[in-house]
């Protein structure tokens with residue numbers, strides 16, 4: 145079966161609806177058709193210099209959310225990135241194949257480093273996409289389910305895979321698999337409720353976020369205060385009506401009702417009606433996840449055991465790939 149790989153950073157106390165609809169939900173579905181490997185990418189999280197105790201807690205909470213959403217450790221590999229040292233090792237090799245200019249053109253790096261200044265920007269932030277490429281190439285992933293904001297990073301991963309292959313694999317063969325992005329258009333970019341032209345993000349305004357682990361009252365309040373517009377017409381038009389369109393997208397993604405049917409259903413009704421309906425479908429989706437996360441966190445030993453087994457399985461694959469790449473680039477094997 146073809147293989148998928150994806151990961152999320154443990155950089156918040158909860159995942160948000162963008163993470164869920166843009167990626168996690170696809171991860172769960174792809175388990176039916178693919179060999180799936182999912183990681184909590186804690187090394188990536190170091191780029192935001194987190195408090196150590198917070199990082200530790202968030203790593204477990206993130207893993208618990210994967211499981212609660214339906215990632216099944218009996219069928220898929222679930223592990224913590226830093227438990228498999230080959231990720232950092234392959235990053236070095238790939239870093240030596242990445243152009244300085246090429247890495248400098250990554251828009252996420254440009255945005256973040258512009259905010260932090262030269263001295264506030266770390267080399268780790270600069271090489272973030274190279275570590276991400278290592279994550280993917282180590283497992284010869286065919287498909288990488290992510291949100292729209294990761295498209296450029298995926299393109300870099302593809303370029304690095306092709307570069308490894310063309311420089312170091314005999315003509316017509318592959319040293320590593322060239323991965324394809326898997327980005328579902330309808331949910332590729334979920335917007336901030338308070339600022340519906342910006343993507344929903346952990347680093348955004350809290351009132352614009354729907355967090356998986358927020359109490360239902362908080363979720364309801366944020367949806368009811370979502371920014372719409374001065375108009376009263378419920379229509380799907382992301383440019384003219386970004387707030388209303390975002391609410392329609394969220395409803396449709398979670399309820400399965402096509403957007404045009406929702407528009408017909410809410411024709412002539414007020415924004416408040418749509419918001420109440422969105423509160424209901426969001427709670428129906430998140431309630432059970434929240435509950436299962438609570439159960440999983442109450443048994444931390446079981447969670448750690450799942451992660452230990454996952455790391456062992458992941459490492460067996462990663463070790464082989466790294467050995468193959470080290471050999472191909474000319475590193476003498478240790479004996």
Ligand code: TYM
Pocket residue numbers: 149150151152153154162163164165166167185188275276277279280288289290291292293294297331332333334335343344345
């Ligand atoms: P992270 O943790 O920032 O985001 C996790 C996933 O959530 C998606 N996402 C969204 N999708 C739709 N709408 C939004 N508003 C929204 N916000 C976030 C992201 O696209 C992502 O899929 N660099 C990755 C982590 C990573 C990774 C990897 C992913 C590290 N190594 C290897 C795939 C393969 C990231 O952005 O994580």
